[in-house]
Amino acid sequence: MEYLLHILIMIVIYVMLAHSLNLVAGFSNMISLAHAGFYGIGAYTTAILSVNYHFPFLATLPIAMLVSGLLALIVSVIALRTVDDYFIIITLGIQVVIFSLMNNWMDLTNGPLGIPGIPSISILSFEFDDKISFLILSLFLAGILFYILRNITSSPFGRVLKALSEDEIFTQSLGKNVYKAKITSFTIGAMFAAIPGVLYAHYISYIDPTSFTVMESIFILSIVIIGGMRNLWGAIIATAFLIILPEALRFLGMPNNIAANMRQIIYGALLIFVMFRYSKGFIKEKQTVN
């Protein structure tokens, strides 16, 4: 039962990551490989604040989102001077720089040793220290995130994002500020990525830089792409599939480390396979005729 709950919590955390990336990659067509970095910033902010300064969860969550969002804002102002392939390479660079900071800034992050002893979440003296209450809390946050994303993407701003992902010049000619919209979307995406980071840090109670590598970024992107760009429900199914799969392989008697590799091999292969389906482009929404 504990084991099942653990898997469910991990699914919820990854669904939140995939949804926040979906706003950036799916709705605004900015494929970013820096998402694990922002996820990590969320985790590290809450870890440092709650272990060293005993901040409560209700304070660390907004601070983590702010830190992540602020960094994303600075970074996107530069990175969004480029598009498509070059944007991916730049975000890859950002990811490596963030990882390098986590791994090497010994005074702040404790480097490769990581930060142990992160307390469990407590809100108004209620401790979320068992798995069921934690699952309910993360489901609640994931639900809010889902609701906000649904609203953003169907708002006028969301329509600007969809328009610019299809044709930037045309959107510009309609008098929309494309550059600003992209920066906003990227920043919001990074802020939302900090939420699962905070949850993850409190849940596992120990973080180190290896949870926030380039591979993790590729994994989150794969969830979004396999689940379908702009498809929030698809991302949930894809996450469940990709998280349960290695566990199923473990049940079939595969050793732990090979099961982990098998999971990556399978999502890598799926990624290639899905690219054949998407070869005409990612946008494949139904045309509605008024």
Added chain:
Amino acid sequence: MLQIFLNILITFSIFILVSVSFTLIYYTTKFFHLAHAVVITFGAYLTYLFSQQLGLSLWLSIPLSIIGATAIGVISEISVYKPLRKRNSTSLILLIASLGIYVVLQNIISMLWGDDTKSIRTWEVKVGNEIFGAYITDIQIIIIVVSIVLFIATLLFLKYTKIGKNMRAVSSNEELSNIFGINSNYVILWSFGIGSALAAVAGILVAFDTDMTPTMGFNLLLYGVVAMIIGGVGSVRGLIGGALLLATAQHLGAYYIDSKWMDAIAYIILILFLIWKPLGFSGRRLKKVEI
């Protein structure tokens, strides 16, 4: 000071070899073949397989592993990129597919050989040769010589051979060169072959110098890509400037700050370059938002 200069020269040689191997592929296909990283890694691990596990001599196992790694590059072109190109995929789709290939192959390496560091050095580590107070090992001398010779050979190849000329034609306009009877798929296959072989050489050389891990190729490749972007995308000669600037900045950074920030420095340079000189050294335009 001479030691820093030597270190810069060694790093420069590795960067230029990696980035020329990557650029050859980028040159004709115009997309970021990130799975190239795993070709570099395969070069090193196949040498480990042949020389340590199967006990062949180095003179036999190095060519064998270059052939093996080249086959991996060529097979990924034939089985994934070519069919995708046939469907008119954008370079973005190809890039993501290459990420998929990278993930699959890198994990196969992890599964076969484990994640720990492997070494193909059979000799004792020694201090190296002293030149005016600076030290350089034999392997490092070999790295410098081999890289620079291969780089010049590639330049000459592009300039004087038929395939090289065809590559330049495909690079400048694929459709037009098809009209002139150049089979662009065949030319692209060649660039994958030569690029992968050069990458394998780079991987083997680096492995002799600093051993190997399954992720070694990725960092090396990223340096190569950064050098390519700084040097001006698609310009083979611009790579010299890009690799030199990158190597210099890294070693000066390592000397004045700390060697652990070398990765970060590479990307900060890339970002600074994008602000200050978005065209790269050679003045070719990066793909920018055209509004």
